[in-house]
Amino acid sequence: MKKKVIVYDFDKTIYGGESGTNFFQYYMKKYPLEAFLFSLSYIKEVIFYLVKIIDLKKLKERFFVFLEKHSEEERKNLIKGFWEEYGKMNYDWTKAELAKNKQESDMVIVSSATPKFIIDDFLLSLGYDLVFGTEFEGDGQKKFISKIKGENNKGQEKVEKLNKWAKKNNIEYEIIKFY
Numbered sequence: 001m002k003k004k005v006i007v008y009d010f011d012k013t014i015y016g017g018e019s020g021t022n023f024f025q026y027y028m029k030k031y032p033l034e035a036f037l038f039s040l041s042y043i044k045e046v047i048f049y050l051v052k053i054i055d056l057k058k059l060k061e062r063f064f065v066f067l068e069k070h071s072e073e074e075r076k077n078l079i080k081g082f083w084e085e086y087g088k089m090n091y092d093w094t095k096a097e098l099a100k101n102k103q104e105s106d107m108v109i110v111s112s113a114t115p116k117f118i119i120d121d122f123l124l125s126l127g128y129d130l131v132f133g134t135e136f137e138g139d140g141q142k143k144f145i146s147k148i149k150g151e152n153n154k155g156q157e158k159v160e161k162l163n164k165w166a167k168k169n170n171i172e173y174e175i176i177k178f179y
Helices: 019-030 032-050 056-067 072-089 093-104 116-126 156-168
Strands: 003-008 107-115 130-134 173-178
Touching: 003 093, 019 032, 019 056, 019 072, 019 107, 019 116, 032 056, 072 116, 093 107, 107 116, 107 156, 116 130, 130 156
Parallel strands: 003 107, 003 173, 107 130
Antiparallel strands: none
């Protein structure tokens, strides 16, 4: 029997913004000097991306370098504090819609290009069943490494990740709604 699945994107679907950018804005409030110095060096990376010297995956890897010098505890506190402040940016309609989705499906999944370490615990706490995001080396480790594990969870990669998860868990699924 196929599981009925509902899939959401995150940024601008559940969340009314760009969570990665908002996370850095929050970081700037907590670590202004480090954020300023990082921003100066990151301008070069954006230029490299614009002139096609590096691709989006590499740009994203270089963006989250600012977290490498922070301890696991500092990163967890940053993420917790971020959601305490920015969690209110979730669209109001999503809470009622999730409750409705839970009645009409077996699973409600979020699949996002946002780094999984930023959104995973937050979305699970809201009641979503499974979260796919861009995974980084060192996710959940003492030492964060700003290198994407596999591919950026965007476009076709979202489909491949869902299919890989279903195969690994011996699940047949049917997407009944996609937001």
